[in-house]
Amino acid sequence: MKQLDHPVEVTYRCFELDPTMGRDIKENIYEGLAKKYGMSIAQAKANTQRMVQMAKEAGLDYQMDTLILTNTFDAHRLTMYAKHKGLMKEITERILHAYFTESKHIGEHKTLTELAVEVGLNREDVEKMLASDDMSDVVRADEQTAKQYGVTGVPFFLINKKYALTGAQPTETFVQALKKVIAEDQITVLNSEDGLNCDEDGCEIPNK
Template sequence: MEREVDQNMYEKLAEKYGMSLEQAKSNCRNIERMAAEIGLDYQFDTLILTNTFDAHRLTMLAKSHGLMQDMTERILRAYFSESKHIGDHATLTELAVEVGLNHDEVAAMLASDDRSDEVRADQQEAVTLGIRSVPFFLINRKYSLTGAQPTDVFVQALQQVYSQDGPYKIDASEDSNVNTDKVVATGSDESLVCDENGCEIPKK
C-alpha cells in the first residue's frame, strides 16, 4: 500500500472482500459498537489509510528502549480513534516523543532505512506461521486463534493449551520488554496468572 491512499476504509474493504459499500459500513459499525463496549473509541469514518511500514519500524526502535508496548498502543489510538496519518513521519515523530523517545533519534531513523530488516523479518515469520489476517493470536507458538473471538473461546483455548502443554514458563530477565506487571508464575502443578487485580488459577 502507498503512503497516500485515495480510498477510505469502506471502499478498501469492499474492494478487497468483494462486498458492497453498505456491507462494509455495516461491518465497521459492528466493530465500532463492540469497541465502545470495552471503552475504545473507533472512528472508521475519518480513519486515514496508509502504509504502516514506517510505523512498524518505529515500534522496533521503541523496543530497543523498552517502550514497544507504549509506542504500539499510542500508534493504534492515533490511527483508530484520532484519525491521525500514521504514515506521515512528522506525525510518527510527534507520537514517539509523547511516549518518551528522543525527537532527533526518531527523525533520523525514519529518514533512513534503519529497522527495516527487523520489520521484514517479522513479516517473514508471519508468513511462516501462516498469519494472513488480523487479529491473530498465537499461543506457545503452535496454537492459533483468528478473528475477533468471544471471551469464552479464549478461555476454552487457554484451558486446552494448559491441559496439553502445562504451565508456560517465562524468564523476564531474558527480555527487557517483558511486561512484568502481568506474568505467569509456575509451580509444580498449577499456574497463576497475576496482574494488578491479583492472581487467578486457571481451571483444569
Template sequence: MGKKRLEDAIQKINHPIEVIYRCFELDPTSPRDVKENIYEKLSKKYGMSMEQARASTRNIVQMAKEVGLDYQLDNQILTNTFDAHRLTMFAKAQGKMSEMTERILRAYFTETKHIGDHATLTDLAAEVGLDREAVAAMLASNEMAEAVQADEQTAREYGITAVPFFLINKKYALTGAQPTEVFIEAIQKIITTDEITRLNGQDSDGLICDENGCEIPKK
C-alpha cells in the same frame, strides 16, 4: 480489539504472561497516501456495496465499544504501515514497544491521525518518551526495516495471512478477535497442558482455537 480482549483475559488469570508484539502488514503494497476512504476500500476489496461496507464498519465500531474502545472510522486515514512498524521495533529496542504500539493504535483507530506520516509518528514517539531526534533520524533511514521484514518472514513460515493472530508458546494458535472468555479458556488450557507436559517430560500437540472455542487434538 483482539489486543484489548487478550489484555482483559490476562487480568483475570493468575499466571505470569509476557506479551510480545510482532510486525505484520495486511497490505504491503498500499501507498503512504491512500485516496479511498474505508468504505470505498472495503467495497473494492470484498466486492460489497457501499451500504454493506458501512454496515460492516458499524458492527466493528459497536464491538469495539463493548470492550471500551472508541473507534472513529468514518474519517480514518488509510496508509502504508511499514514505517509505523519500524517505529515499534525501534521502541522495542528502547523497552517501550507496548507503549508505542498502544499509542499508534489509538492514533489510527480513534484520533484519525496519519500513521504513515513521519512527522506524526515522531510526535507519537515523543509522547511515549522516545527521543524525537533519534526517531526522526531512524524514520529518514532504512533502520529497523530488516527487523520488520524478519517478523513478516516468520509470519509467512507459520502460514499467517490475517490479523489478529495470537501465537502462544510458539506452538498454540488462536485467530481473530475472540471473546475474552475464549482467551481465558485457551490460556488456562495451555497452562495446564504445558504443566502436565513438563511433569511427564513429553511434547504436547497444539491447541486449536476458532470461533467455536478451543480443543487439544487427540493423539
C-alpha cells in the same frame, strides 16, 4: 491475564494487511474495503459498523468515517525501534489510538515522531531512524515468520509457538487457552518420591 495466577509475556509482531498500499490514499476505508473485497459501499459500511460496535463494547472509540488509510510499514519500524527501548506496548497502543480514534495520518514521519515523543522516545533519534532504513529487516523478518505460520489476517494470537487464536475472541476463550498451555507446560513427575535425591550439598539416600 488478570484472571491467571501465572506470568504471561505479550509480544507484538509485525503484519501488514496490504504491503502494496501507498502512503497517501484518497480512498476512505469504505471505498477501500469495497474495492478489495468486491462489495458495495453499503456492505462495507455495515461490516465496519459491526467492528465499531465490538470496539465500543470493549471501551474503544473507533472513528471509521474519518480514518486515514495509509501504508503502515514505517509505523511498524517505529514499533520495533520502541521495542528495543522497552516501550513497545506504549507506542503500539498510542499508534492504534491515533489511527482508529484520532484519525491521524500514521504514514507521515512527522506524525509518528510526535507519537513517539509522547511515549518517551527521543525526538532526534526517532527522526534519524525514520529517515533511514533501520528496523526494516526486523519488520520483514516478522512478516516472513507470519507467512510460515499461515497468517492471513489480524488479529492473530500465537501462544508458545503452538496454539493459535484468530479473530476477535471473548475474554473467556483466552483464559481457557492460556490455562491449557500453562497446564501442559507444568512438569509431571512420573515416579514416586522414593529415590536418590542430590543437590549442591550432596546426595540424600531415602529411608526404606
